[in-house]
Amino acid sequence: MSKTLFEKIWDSHIVVDEDGRSLLYVDRHLIHEVTSPQAFDGLRLNARKVRRPDLTFATMDHNVPTSDRSLPILDQTSSIQIKTLERNCKEFGITLFDIHSPNQGIVHVIGPELGITLPGTTIVCGDSHTSTHGAFGSLAFGIGTSDVEHVLATQCIMMEKPKTFEIKIQGKRKNPHAVTAKDIILSIIRKIGTAGGTGTVIEYRGETISELTMEQRMTICNMSIEAGARAGLIAPDEKTYQYLNGRKYVPKNYDECVNYWRENLKTDSGAKFDKSFTLSAENIVPQVSWGTNPAMTSDVTGIVPFPDEYGKGNPEEEKGATKALQYMDLKPGTPIMDIVIDRVFIGSCTNARLGDLIEAAKVVKGKKVSSRVRAMVVPGSQLVKKNAEEMGLDKIFKDAGFEWRESGCSMCLGMNPDILAAGERCASTSNRNFEGRQGTGGRTHLVSPVMAAAAAISGHFVDVRELDLN
Amino acid sequence: MEPFKKIKSIVTPLDKVNVDTDQIVPKQFLKLIQRTGFGQYLFYDWRYEREGIPRKDFILNDPTCKNSKILLTRDNFGCGSSREHAVWALDDYGFKVIISTSFADIFYNNCFKNGILPIQVSDDILQKLFSTKSEIEVDLENQTIKAENISVSFHIESHWKKILLEGLDDIAMTLQHEDKIAKYERSHKI
Secondary structure: OOOOHHHHHHHOOEEEEEOOEEEEEOOEEEEOOOOOHHHHHHHHHOOOOOOOHHHEEEEOOOOOOOOOOOOOOOOHHHHHHHHHHHHHHHHHOOEEEOOOOOOOEOHHHHHHHOOOOOOOOEEEEOOHHHHHHHHHOOEEEEOOHHHHHHHHHHOEEEEEOOEEEEEEEEOOOOOOOOOOHHHHHHHHHHHHOOOOOEOEEEEEEOHHHHHOOHHHHHHHHHHHHHHOEOEEEOOOOHHHHHHHOOOOOOOOOHHHHHHHHHHHOOOOOOOOOOEEEEEEHHHOOOEEEOOOOOOOEEEOOOEOOOHHHHHOOOHHHHHHHHHHHHHHOOOOOOEHHHOEOOEEEEOOOOOOOHHHHHHHHHHHOOOOOOOOOEEEEOOOEHHHHHHHHHOOHHHHHHHHOOEEOOOOOHHHOOOOOOOOOOOOEEEEOOOOOOOOOOOOOOEEEEOOHHHHHHHHHHOEOOOHHHOOOO | OOOOOOEEEOEEEOOOOOOEHHHHOOHHHOOOOOOOOOHHHOOHHHHEOOOOOEOOOOHHHOHHHOOOOEEEOOOOEOEOOOOOHHHHHHHHHOOOEEEEOOEOHHHHHHHHHOOOEEEEOOHHHHHHHHOOOOOEEEEOOOOEEEEOOEEEEOOOOHHHHHHHHHOOOHHHHHHOOHHHHHHHHHHOOO
16 A cells, blocks of 8 residues: 555554554654753653663753853753753763764754654654654654653653645756745745644645755755644655764664665555645745734735734734734734844744754855944754854854854743843844743744845845845 | 542643643753652643743633543644653642543653543544533543533543553553563564
């Protein structure tokens, strides 16, 4: 019988099928400081062990400061959480990339970077953006802390089988440097809504997806959760195998694995999806979010919408848009390019990889950050930071007036000192524009790294298609 | 986990769509390393003025909703971050049942793990429940919701029903399959 890629990975990981649910084996478990302490406490309380510490990897990313790492962490509660992770990893024999490790970084950046993420595997992490790893053709789920404990104790997860959702992106983008992977995924979410993928695993397919680099594919899969999906994945290809080749934790028999993946990891022709959606890449223009969820997004050439138009007859959505505009302090009908910003954040598991920084640096080179803007770059990992510095990108950013910081989640969720003040407006390459996400009262506009860089220079959003980015 | 009992309570009507877990419990409260005590932070930024003064116009501060165990809300409740702290906060505050037209997947799953019953109903039913002023009775055993103007049944997966009613430890349940897990590990290499 023809199967989708998702079904193949699902079926090959079933340990037990019962009661309409499956107990799935977990190949890799990633943990971080915020959603794991209570799980380890649960293990201790029940005198349970970590079943496979060799398949479990930890780092600290959510609340680590991005300032000088030789200085002590001033926030006592953050410091306790970080020390707790160190203690737990030591007690249970888990590999930890701590704050001083050259491999520290955002968990979804370091997984692929270290070759922990592999095609055809199941990966879980107590973080919703675990969907990122799907870019490698792995089935990757974000889970809650109770499930983190369950996986630590059993190396399995009990789940109801999700439905399948095919999203096809066809055609060529007119200007791939200006219309980025971020613009593609924001366009998708804008069309299908923040619950459009609920209960499904998305497989992204089509010509446009094949053309993307691995980093760009990660940006797409990363925001699957913003469409409500359980996971998002892309079939692996030669780019995938090349990206992973030689990385630290890939299997010793790598070539053999690649042969197996080549043969097996694709959706069979004739396989049926439960749902389908097609988007043409040719018509996508740079996107800017204006509201308080990622579906509230416009073309940069567009306007802040009128709530009744946005609601399209749904009174709840209309009410939501009215409230969002109030929170964002925006008037309907305002051109997006007239929105003036105070802050710029280039970072997060969505857009803080080397390719993102290279593209942003092209915009910034030889220019100065607008006097009204405070801008920062937070590389996704220590390795991204090192590679960028070897290319001189840090100098380009710093010369323009950007802050160049240490790696971590930083202002994506503002658990560390990097936050917006109330009323500040930020062009951010992160994934969520929820109320207060980047700081209580802060206002977030989700954009690509290129758009964020251009906004830093101009002080407002611009049509980046008009810049020379080649 | 405590076994789930029949709940009879007035409801707290939170009339909003797409309520994300960042609103349910803002990030500044995620640094605690225990599971308890999150109720005080539930809907913090909506519930309080910056100085910690309760906002009169927020439903949790309405005296008629005091001691309510049932939260009514709208589409896509619990979207966004996987933080289980959101469920711990709802539970610690006193909510045992959440009724909506739809829930985000991770949040939905997290509820059952903490003895909270999320119930999905149609638009019509939700609308009627929003207009109910009297107490509502939620009976998990018989899968019914009863109020003065309404009596409906709801769907729940049998696995979750059993876990809630018996207050089972799902890790212990999985560990009963130890032989199968070990067998899988022997045959599966990556």
